[in-house]
Amino acid sequence: MATHEKVDVVIVGAGASGSVYAAVLAKAGKKVVVMDNGPDWQTSDLISSDIWGRRIKPAGGPFLLEGKNPFGYVYQAGWGVGGAALHYFANFPRLLPNDFKMRSEHGRGLDWPISYSDVAPYYDQVAQDVGVSGDAKAEEIWRPSGKPYPMPPMQTFRNGEAWRKGCEAAGIRLVPAAVGVNSIEYKGRPACIYDGWCHVGCPIGALSNPLVTYLAEARQAGAEVRPFATVTRVLTSADGAKATAVEYYDANKQKQVQEASVVVLAAWSAQNPRIMLNSATDKHPNGLANTSGFLGKYLTAHFASGTSALFDEDLQPYMGTIAAQYFSYDLYDKNAHKDKGAFGSTFIVAGAAQRYSALGGVANSRLNLFGAELAAFMKRAARGYTRLNAFAEEMPVIDNRIELTSDKDEFGMPLGKITHSFNDEAVALFNANFDKGVEIAKATGANEVWPNKGPMPTIHLMGGTIMGKTAGDSVTNSFGQAHEIGNLWIAGPGIFPTSGAPNPTYTILALSLRGAQQLAKDWGSVAG
Numbered sequence: 168m169a170t171h172e173k174v175d176v177v178i179v180g181a182g183a184s185g186s187v188y189a190a191v192l193a194k195a196g197k198k199v200v201v202m203d204n205g206p207d208w209q210t211s212d213l214i215s216s217d218i219w220g221r222r223i224k225p226a227g228g229p230f231l232l233e234g235k236n237p238f239g240y241v242y243q244a245g246w247g248v249g250g251a252a253l254h255y256f257a258n259f260p261r262l263l264p265n266d267f268k269m270r271s272e273h274g275r276g277l278d279w280p281i282s283y284s285d286v287a288p289y290y291d292q293v294a295q296d297v298g299v300s301g302d303a304k305a306e307e308i309w310r311p312s313g314k315p316y317p318m319p320p321m322q323t324f325r326n327g328e329a330w331r332k333g334c335e336a337a338g339i340r341l342v343p344a345a346v347g348v349n350s351i352e353y354k355g356r357p358a359c360i361y362d363g364w365c366h367v368g369c370p371i372g373a374l375s376n377p378l379v380t381y382l383a384e385a386r387q388a389g390a391e392v393r394p395f396a397t398v399t400r401v402l403t404s405a406d407g408a409k410a411t412a413v414e415y416y417d418a419n420k421q422k423q424v425q426e427a428s429v430v431v432l433a434a435w436s437a438q439n440p441r442i443m444l445n446s447a448t449d450k451h452p453n454g455l456a457n458t459s460g461f462l463g464k465y466l467t468a469h470f471a472s473g474t475s476a477l478f479d480e481d482l483q484p485y486m487g488t489i490a491a492q493y494f495s496y497d498l499y500d501k502n503a504h505k506d507k508g509a510f511g512s513t514f515i516v517a518g519a520a521q522r523y524s525a526l527g528g529v530a531n532s533r534l535n536l537f538g539a540e541l542a543a544f545m546k547r548a549a550r551g552y553t554r555l556n557a558f559a560e561e562m563p564v565i566d567n568r569i570e571l572t573s574d575k576d577e578f579g580m581p582l583g584k585i586t587h588s589f590n591d592e593a594v595a596l597f598n599a600n601f602d603k604g605v606e607i608a609k610a611t612g613a614n615e616v617w618p619n620k621g622p623m624p625t626i627h628l629m630g631g632t633i634m635g636k637t638a639g640d641s642v643t644n645s646f647g648q649a650h651e652i653g654n655l656w657i658a659g660p661g662i663f664p665t666s667g668a669p670n671p672t673y674t675i676l677a678l679s680l681r682g683a684q685q686l687a688k689d690w691g692s693v694a695g
């Protein structure tokens with residue numbers, strides 16, 4: 168077992184959140200090593216093919232999945248440098264002020280220890296850093312004003328325009344979606360060519376993945392990226408007060424130790440608590456920073472009610488990006504569907520490009536189609552199909568959790584088990600959003616409309632290392648610093664106490680920037 172020379176900071180995970188920490192700390196002059204369990208992907212590796220795209224999907228030991236609504240991996244995990252954010256869709260909505268005070272305002276869920284105004288300046292900064300296209304002024308019908316986005320909105324296409332009529336009839340206002348994609352050339356990266364291959368990684372760098380944004384800055388400032396380095400434990404000092412190193416397995420599956428003054432865990436919401444639980448010692452018998460007993464608890468997911476519309480006209484559904492053309496917060500009030508027994512926010516997106524291969528994804532909602540009928544449907548759908556999606560929020564509950572099991576992966580690390588069930592209010596919200604979606608779709612003038620109703624999906628895993636005020640009510644503070652181990656920081660959606668309804672990455676980047684800047688500022692008192 169080799170021991171590497173001590174560095175200032177080791178960051179576990181080279182995805183969305185880890186890359187921000189790497190950039191900020193490397194630029195602050197720190198010696199940074201970023202470890203990732205997968206390959207060191209380059210933009211030039213990316214090929215616009217669904218078969219090739221399987222290479223960047225999650226790998227390694229699986230999570231065991233239990234509960235009424237077991238978690239899926241789609242829309243959340245990745246493998247290799249860039250993480251899930253290498254092949255995400257780059258919808259960049261933000262949380263709204265009503266997301267931060269759930270317990271105070273509604274007597275349920277959890278409060279964040281910070282409010283929207285603490286995060287807002289970082290949303291503005293991230294937009295400049297990575298490049299966001301959109302119309303900030305238009306969004307300000309729903310949120311406090313901020314800075315304009317650095318690029319104008321993306322082009323729109325017939326498959327997005329089709330929803331405007333329906334939404335208007337149903338009283339839903341749509342505005343140009345904020346996306347992390349270049350509508351024009353930005354910082355030397357080209358404008359998008361609207362070929363809709365974002366879900367397997369954008370080969371030209373028009374989409375703001377970590378490789379072309381924060382991680383590129385980190386590398387330029389001297390950060391080392393160490394691929395095929397699977398971290399299994401954070402090692403701590405004898406008194407338990409400090410993190411001292413990480414234990415990992417290298418490309419040859421040999422155990423290694425990397426000492427560091429600061430450890431940042433940015434390996435995604437499911438892996439971070441798994442590593443922390445596996446790092447238990449006599450000083451931290453229930454896993455690191457777990458006095459509250461909340462490590463691995465309060466997992467949340469988004470779910471989406473998708474509504475399909477089939478037109479006779481040629482909508483060119485393959486045009487655009489996989490992100491939305493339009494979005495709406497008109498159903499964002501937590502009680503918007505109270506009359507149907509539902510609670511929680513809804514966030515609507517419309518106009519994502521649909522590749523022909525994606526039509527397979529509607530199969531669960533059209534079980535009646537076989538043989539010649541199915542072939543005829545596919546032919547029509549290739550030209551006339553479009554979909555509206557309503558993302559929604561579930562409340563954090565302690566029973567939705569990740570734990571270790573007695574089964575082990577190839578490195579002898581216990582597998583994680585994720586237990587997850589939606590409660591009745593979430594199910595009611597899922598159903599209410601289908602009713603609304605069908606109402607909107609009918610008003611578009613489509614030839615045929617139907618709800619894509621299959622098993623309730625779990626999209627975007629959040630929670631598990633939630634932030635709060637004290638070690639008694641949470642795992643980290645609002646910067647992601649573990650309450651009980653000052654030089655251990657956690658990054659990513661795991662620190663969200665509540666999920667809101669919008670896609671999480673804009674908030675992940677904003678919170679990571681806030682955390683990383685605080686860490687750089689407090690370095691002298693934090694580093695071990």
Ligand SMILES: Cc1cc2nc3c(=O)[nH]c(=O)nc-3n(C[C@H](O)[C@H](O)[C@H](O)COP(=O)(O)OP(=O)(O)OC[C@H]3O[C@@H](n4cnc5c(N)ncnc54)[C@H](O)[C@@H]3O)c2cc1C
Pocket residue numbers: 179180181182183184185202203204205241242243244245246247248249250251252253254255256257258259366396397398399433434435436438490627658659660670671672673675
């Ligand atoms: C298909 C798809 C579409 C999406 N679309 C959107 C969208 O439109 N908008 C949005 O906001 N979000 C979207 N997301 C979600 C978004 O990508 C994630 O929320 C975000 O990337 C999470 O950031 P993270 O830093 O926590 O994890 P990641 O970006 O996944 O990074 C984690 C990294 O840790 C590494 N890792 C894991 N375990 C270990 C270990 N033990 N040792 C070392 N390294 C490890 C992984 O290889 C990975 O590189 C999408 C995701 C997918 C998959």
Ligand code: SF4
Pocket residue numbers: 348358359360361362363364365366368369370371372373374487488489
């Ligand atoms: S649609 Fe735009 S962002 Fe998506 S892969 Fe193509 S060029 Fe890249």
